[in-house]
Amino acid sequence: MADAATLDSPETEPQTADHGHGDHHDHHPALEHHFEDLDQQFDAGKLGMWLFLAQEVLFFSGLFAAYTVYRWANPQVFVDAHHHLNTTLGAINTIVLLASSLAIAWGVRAAMRGDRYTILTTHVFTLGCAAVFMGIKTIEYTHKWDEGIGAGNFYKFLEGQHVHGDWMFADYVLGLTVGSLAVGAVVSLIGMVLASNGSRVWGWCVGSVGVSILSLGLGIVIAKCIMLTPLEAEMAAAHGDGHGAHAAHAEDHAAEPAHADVAHASEEGHAEAEGEAAHEEPYTGPSPAERMSFSGPNFFGIYFIMTGVHAVHIIAGMIAILWVIAKAADGQFDADYFLPVENVGLYWHLVDLVWIYLFPLLYLIH
Amino acid sequence: MISQSRQHTLLEAIGEDPSRKVHIPQGPSYLTNPPGTTFWQAVGSWMFTLDHKRIGVMYLCGVMFAFLLGGIYAGLVRVELWNGTPGFLGESLQQAQNNYNQAFTLHGAIMTFLFIIPSIPAALGNIFLPMMLGAKDVAFPRMNLASFYLWCTGAVFFVATLLTSGLDTGWTFYTPYSTTTSTSVILATLGVFILGFSSIFTGLNFVVTVNTMRPKGMTWFKMPLFLWGIYSTAIIQVLATPVLAITLVLLVCERTLGIGIFDPAKGGDPVLFQHFFWFYSHPAVYIMILPGMAVISEVIPVYSRKHIFGYTFIAYSSVAIALLGFLVWGHHMFTSTESALAAVIFSALTFTVSIPSAIKVFNWLTTMYKGAIHFNAAMCYALAFMFLFTIGGLTGLFLGALSVDIHLHDTYFVVAHFHYVMMGGTLIAFLAGLHHWWPKMFGVMYNEFWARIACLLVFVGFNLTFFPQFILGTQGMPRRYAAYKEEFQFLHQLSTTGYFVLGTGLFLAAAVLIISLFKGKKAPDNPWGAATLEWKCCSPPTHHNFEVQPWTGSPYVYDDFVYDPDAEGYVEVLPDLQRDAKPAEAPAAPATT
């Protein structure tokens, strides 16, 4: 770890042989008072990030474990249900994220060399990729919603029937696209104006936000174009029959009081969650006969949670990248100090890596 | 007693050459602000402090408040159980049982998530971990403060749970009941989620601090054992807590969206929740006990005036417990449709965990053997810990044995077991640490006599409360019931009586400590003659802990600490190099006067 720092800045080799206190030869503005030198600070920061990433991996591991358990037990449901996912969109998103990872790695390299301008451009590019990803996700999610494929209770899909609500996302997509492209362009322009007028930090920040909004619109356009190509229609037709499992999901199963338990009586319970009428029956769990099997709604429950938690991480990453852009524009990094760039880069790679697993596990099932 | 005769020679040596006495520079206490600070500036200086000691003190206040709250709920549970018939918590059985469910749930959840998990690491660890390293602070002071405020936010969620419809799922949040009950499960789970991140941040901070901020001379095996224990704990905090976090996210989604992961009515698997929950919560019991063991490993050698026995064994056993702890969660699920094969494997693995625990107990005992034991309050608590933890650990083996657990599962035997380890273990160790470090933290001495009386009351009260519960459990009294059969009444009444004795003891201990803040004598820098670095600065320490870098000697060699009647405490004397022919890498001239 330390070689990364020393590689480019041999002058920051530990100079204090004794376990000194007080006088440091090293007066770097970024050095915090409780560290002895930048090397120690760098090691600490980087180890901290790796631990945080370990924590993230375990956070996702719960989801992957749930996925594994259910897929193991219900392979057919997974194969059938996943045909509602658009592989092309998933593949494009994979490519977009890989590109963003490449860019951010390049940015870290630039930071090690103290090349400020490249840090900024690569990070803005990464931010743009992230926003394209989110744009494509937006279309994927809203399209499912319009089809009646929501998570859990919001799953209204029935094979061969169109379950249109009164309210369709599709009606607003055009507005959203035009809006984000226009707003994005304007905000980017403002950013450029600001930057050229001397307020570099505000300029880059506002510009990055503009690029993000613009890229969101771009992502939506890409997704819409792909959805309209015949490929998608063919796929849907070819696999349209694979939903036996949904039919089995009878929506109305009144709860039967299997074992009335003083300790565990509850009035609202499950009945309310399902939006059913069985209010007077205290829910105490289904009897074995009523136990529902794992089916389409469960698959999409897992799908939405996994991709949703991932999307939240993307958004967090975008905020972090914006922070790095602000600091870089402010000239806070140099070849001796670029820890935040490196750490945000590591985080971003992890978020990408999760997607690299999600994509085959959800979209490419056979 | 070798050490005493040596002390003698050294005493003479100071007489001859007072310059060998290590002088500890005094400075303004971290508790005070510079003169002229207004009230609001002072408040701000605490609220936004990055000083690990102040954050530790705030944590201390926080966890003590949580402990009080949890203790009150425990009282509700115990008083209801005075009679086998409903009464105190409701007229009808239904009413009493509903309220009883709330009381034991809130008691358990508050004690576990708000009190025990942060108690030793976040309060005592925060204050003493950097000091034991001779460092100025933890690696990430801002994250440390964030962790405290996350704890506060989590506490607010819990209070919100209390003020809305409460919680009646048990601290384990088992599905499907937790997805269907009408109580505030979402508020409580969000609270636990946030507390989880508070715990992760603390753990992360400690791992990094220990890894990167040790002073030059302190190799891994020269670290005080407290650090080994906290380090192992921190690893579990970082690696186990996120699994709980995602489980709770799934639980919240289950309740709000009905995603069908855990709810059998929707095709989900409720047993999966138990797996997830215990994958965190068994390691979490080691998050609770390892810091306790860490405190005991410091306290016992100091008051026995003897080098700790089996240092490396104690150090490795902490790590072993941390790692093995990840492999035994299935012992909570012997009766939850676990396959016979899995049950046998988990049972066998459970037995292996007891090996490192026993190693520690034997090493502490051996440390005391032929030591010059001083029965200070801290040592009394440490002895109580050894006794109670041993009972707790041994009864864990009963529960880990498959056939026996089928009978004992979900009875009062389990309740007694975990109280012996959690309360008899962690809480008592926390009190030991609090008494041991109190003079350093606040710079005052408490009344030893009353502190010891309090310890005695706690010990007696504790056993009176929980020992009868072992018997109740073997006789078949199930846990989590508000009413019971006649025949259990006597033991339940003993237990409830014990609660009041225990409570009195705890209040007395608190009173002794709090009174000392106002009336206590000023503490010497090293009242107990301990050799770890936190005693090599003034009491209470300054903002930067050390005005001069202390010499890192062995944390358990007490020969160079001699009692100085003038200071009413111990002072360190530099070894006489010519006479003792100490190892060559002896001190590079620490500051002396």
Ligand code: HEM
């Ligand atoms: C010496 C090692 C230990 C062994 C072999 C052991 C074994 C067990 C077993 C087998 C159970 C499950 C009992 C059942 O539900 O039927 C159990 C429950 C429990 N143990 Fe331990 N244990 C040990 C140490 C600890 C420690 C150190 C703590 C906490 C500081 C602890 C806290 C708990 C708790 C809280 C439960 C009850 C969980 C619940 O159902 O609410 N145990 N223990």
Ligand SMILES: [Cu+2]
């Ligand atoms: Cu366990």
